[in-house]
Amino acid sequence: MSTQQLDFFAPLASPLPPLPEGEVLSPSQWVTLMAIGDTVIPAINLSFSSSEKRLVAEDEYDEAIAKVQSIIPASNNVEELAHKFLAESASTTPGLKELLQRTFSDYVRPEARKGICTILSTLDTRAGCLLLTGSTTSFHLQPVHIRQQILQGWSQSYLPLLRGAVKGLGAIFKATWTKTSPTLPQVLGFPRAPVHGKPGKGFEYSFIQFPPGPEPETIETDVLIVGSGCGAGVCAKNLAEGGNRVLVVDKAYHFDPAHLPMSEADAGIHLFQNGGIEVSDDSSISVIAGSAWGGGGTVNWSASLQTQGFVRQEWADMGLPFFTSSEFQTSLDRVCHRMGVSADHVRHNKTNQVLLDGARKLGYNVKPVPQNTGGKSHYCGYCTLGCGAAEKQGPVVSWLPDAEKAGALFIEGFTADKILFENHNGTQVATGLKGTWQSRDKNGSVSGPDKTTRAVTIHAKRIIVSCGTLQSPLLLLRSGLTNPQIGRNLHLHPANIMGAVFPTPVRPWEGAILTAVVDSFQDLDGHGHGAKLEATSMLPSWFLPALPWTSGLDFKLRAAALRHMTGFISLVRDRDPGRVYPDPLDGRCRIAYSPSALDRKHALAGLEALAKICYVAGATEILTTTVGVPPFVRGDAVPGEEHDQGINDPRFVAWLAEVRRKGLPLPDATFASAHQMGTCRMGTSAKTSVVDPQGRVWGTEGLYVADASVFPSASGVNPMVTNMALSDWISRGVGRGMRGEARL
Secondary structure, three states, X not given: OXXXXXXXXXXXXXXXXXXXXXXXXXXXXXXXXXXXXXXXXXXXXXXXXXXXXXXXXXXXXXXXXXXXXXHOOOOOOHHHHHHHHHHOXXXXXXXXXXXXXXXXXXXXXXXXXXXXXXXXXXXXXXXXXXXXXXXXXXXXXXXXXXXXXXXXXXXXXXXXXXXXXXXXXXXXXXXXXXXXXXXXXXXXXXXXXXXXXXXXXXXXXXXXXXXXXXXXXXXXXXXXXXXXXXXXXXXXHHHHHOOOOEEEEOOOXXXXXXXXXXXXXXXXXXXXXXXXXXXXXXXXXXXXXXXXXXXXXXXXXXXXXXXOHXXXXXXXXXXXXXXXXXXXXXXXXXXXXXXXXXXXXXXXXHHHHHHHHHHHHHOOOEEEOOEOOOOOOOXXXXXXXXXXXXXXXXXXXXXXXXXXXXXXXXXOOEEEEEEEEEEEOOEEXXXXXXXXXXXXXXOOOOOOOOOOEEEEEEEEEEEEEOOOOOOHHHHHHHOOOOOOOOOEEEEOOOEEEEEEEOOOOOOOOEOOOOOXXXXXXXXXXXOOOOEEEEEOOOOHHXXXXXXXXXXXXXXXXXXHHHHHEEEEEEEEOOOXXXXXXXXXXXXXXXXXXXXXXXXXXXXXXXXXXXXXXXXXXXXXXXXXXXXXXXXXXXXXXXXOOOOXXXXXXXXXHHHHXXXXXXXXXXXXXXXXXXXXXXXXXXXXXXXXXXXXOOOEEOOEEOEEEOOHHHOOOOOOOOOHHHHHHHHHHXXXXXHHHHHHHHHO
């Protein structure tokens, strides 16, 4: 990048690695898959052959064109763009098939891919088609209106397999299309990068490099930290400033602010685990986990909420009095001070203002959410793709630079294979880590084939595992530890989404993402379990795929309406946990988790409250993401006028009753998680936990865990600050232990 600093965001490209070699699908399977794609995202126009029926009638098409034209910003060629947008299909979208190929090859589990291949092959046989579609004609040979009827029938089928197939494949195509469509951003007026703020200059990191060679490289350090996220960053700073030799390793690569925010398509590959989304074994919940240099702190939404008193008391009642001590509060305050956490400079966008105004009118408790933006206003809705302003004070901007200034060293592109132990009088003493390092290519990128790969062994006096809730337990298991608690107690804060349409443009991608929270529903069972109501990211590929698919035209019109939408989540402090475990075939993360009946009941209560908030805030349409629940469309009453009955509007009351009646059944309801906690739980016994009250792994010496995986249960708030405060406590304890050894 030029040394001249730009006054506007123009992110540099972040090329992806080459596409996987070999075909993940046969040619005939690709044909069937793209036929499904062209049904989910169809070309909608008035041209058709004599043997085909139009997907939409002429008057319906004209009405759709008029709707799209009314949304498009006036600066565009409105009429031409509206026709192009509706005519665009999955198969005509540049880059969509390549993203599909990468997804199926690298990120879909082998048995799930096998299941999809079986369905695709079955749809190309007479007997299979008769069974699944009621016709002997191959699926891809059917006209598009028949294919649409087939998928619509599947979505209402009594067979969970068919409902799951249309939901899963539909989600893949909705996501890939919203990430790659050339017309959708133009229709929305959605810019490639934020229009508010200025690019920032990032810290110039130095990373250890290894020359090519056949033999394993060996290095030594005092403290090895595996991971570079929120827990790791705090540990690195504290221990380096304490005079220890600190080495931080991470499988991710660093991208400086000049590359941020990334495009929606590239960010999923470079900045998140498993291409953007992990899916639970039963597909009931999608799990979004950062996998970047800086971990989740690189892609989170700046929300900086301290652990609430009732959660701290719950944890103390588990035999962990530290959580109600002044020491824990000191750690909470210390990490917030370093990041300049404050709500004083918050500027609310439309979505958060709706939450504030609607909650006030209904008497709900609502408050601003402090932000870790260094005491500055940070009006950016793109931070989930990386912060190009370098204002969000996550590990990359604050903690890790502090650590390097104190002497810490870093290795990027390092995959941790296993922790090494020596047996000292029956105790497993951690002595090092084996892993594999891969360099950047000759151009300093990560996309070229010309990379150096080396086996590396690192010897250390202390090892702190900070790989995150999904990966820390897997590293412990790969290292031979057998405590059955490892990987259990997974909490996810399952969230359900609601959308609202307003009569004037909202441009919901503008402004800080999460700056207000309603907590009136956080204790629905008398034991601290319930829902918080928050805003959600409104980037197209983050919000639109959650909307149910009913037809190709309906989804395109919904997508075009994003310019007028706000989006919210009912985020549940889950009572009932799941677990993570390694895939028996390739060792990758597997998630066994289903939102329980109680947790779904709490999510539903939150959704009902969100609907009321949207109604009194003046929404003209309110959308759930549950299959089979139609949107609520407002009548002619003007909010606030004498004849407006507010939430007592009989039509609205009847709609809410239908929402409650339908509930959030699985697999029809859509749940997502951006918070993962608890899989290396802290406790007072190896029979119920993975680490002791100091963060040390039970049955070992010299091995600690410091990330959100040590939470005793769900935090109930965005976990960053709690994670950092716990890591502050754990790392300071590690430092005291090392100083004590030095004096002996």
